[in-house]
Amino acid sequence: MIERSENALRGPQPAASEHGHEPVRSPVPGAAGLAVREALERPRRPARVIAVFPTAAYLRLNGGAEPRVVALVGPDGVRPANSIVVPGTGRQPFHGVREGDSGWVGDGHAEAGGLRVRVRRWWDPRPALGPLPEARLRHAAMLLEAAPDPRACGLAGHPGPAALAGACAAGDLAQAVLAAERIVGLGPGLTPSGDDVISGLLLSLRLLGEVTAGGSRAVWLADWLGAAVTTDAETRTTSLSASLLHCAAAGQPSVEAAAVLRGLAGRAALAPAARRLVSSSRYSGADLAWGLLAGCRAVLALGRTSSRLASA
Known part of the structure; x- marks a missing residue:
């Protein structure tokens, strides 16, 4: 769950210009995730700042395809798939950007308040993982379970996450959809805990299923479960969380979650990434880790089921 935006977090505010914010500065170079390439390469469209933090600002586009929220992220910020990384400039990158400011996205640029970013480079949020032997994934799942607080879900005590994990491990799409619908939008903040759990699970099902023998059932489950939870998502949760659910359904994790997935695949050190x-x-972070672990277990369970059916 990303905390609610509060102006108090940003300290004393500079004097506003006659237009309500500082004059637009010269464009700074940025690196954008491929998840927002379509939005950035289209003609410019109006947007509005929906939240500002010391390390990030979030722009919501008026209409268009998902992701409709574009994250402008500083060098030290969490980097979701729908983000544009903005370099440090000797002061907070989002100095002068205020919640409610108007902006726009398109023609290779994004503008929020007095900040204008020109995208110079692109990065692919989908990690390269495979091929992944089942034994390696099983061992990695045990390591992730032992990592610091990966099970400390923000919905601890709520039956929804466990029901969702169990339905996915059994390959029961109908029950998985019912369980997911109970926790979509559940929890406070810009990204409620229930959505983070679902996102982590969808990412593991798709990305680990794609590179594991017998993983086709997991990918199938990710396809249909992802379609179910993203239908009308913006009417059931926050704009940012809806966009991140769409990214997860497409197999596009944050940089931090991608590092854990690489660790699960044996391509990076898992414990530090977790x-x-x-x-x-x-x-x-803990909610995503919980979902990633649940998805990893489901991939293993579904793979064993596929192997038994194939040998029968």
Whole structure:
């Protein structure tokens, strides 16, 4: 869960210009995730700042395809798939950007308040993982379970996450959809805990299923479950969280979650990546880790089921 935006977090505000914010500065170079390439390459469209933090600002586009929220992220910020990374400039990158400011996205640029970013580079949020032997994934799942607080879900005590995990491990799409619908939008903040759990699970099902023998059932489940939870998502949760659910359904994780997925695939050190993810925010990191672990277990369970059916 990303905390609610509060102006108090940003300290004393500079004097506003006659237009309500500082004059637009010269464009700064940025690096954008491919998840927002379509939005950035289209003609410019109006947007509005929906939240500002010391390390990030979020722009909501008026209409268009998902993701409709574009994150402008500073060098030290969490980097979701729908983000544009803005370099440091000797002061907070979002100095002078205020919640409610008008802006726009398109023609290779994004503008929020007095900040204008020109995208110079692109990065692919989908990690390269495979091929992934089942034994390696099973061992990695045990390591993730033992990592610091990967199970400290923000919905601890609520039956929804466990029901969702169990339905996915059984390959029961109908029950998985019912369980997911109970927790979509559940929890406070810009990204409620229920959505983070679902996002982590969808990412593991798709990305680990694609590279694991017998993983086709997991990918099938990700397809249909992702379609179910993203239908009318913006009417059931926050704009930012709806966009991140769409990214997860497409297999586009944050940089921090991608590092954990690489660790699960044996392509990076898992424990440090898990610690970074869990500590990246008050709840969101742990919620995502919980979902990633649940999805990993489901991939293993569904793979074993596929193997038994094939040998029968």
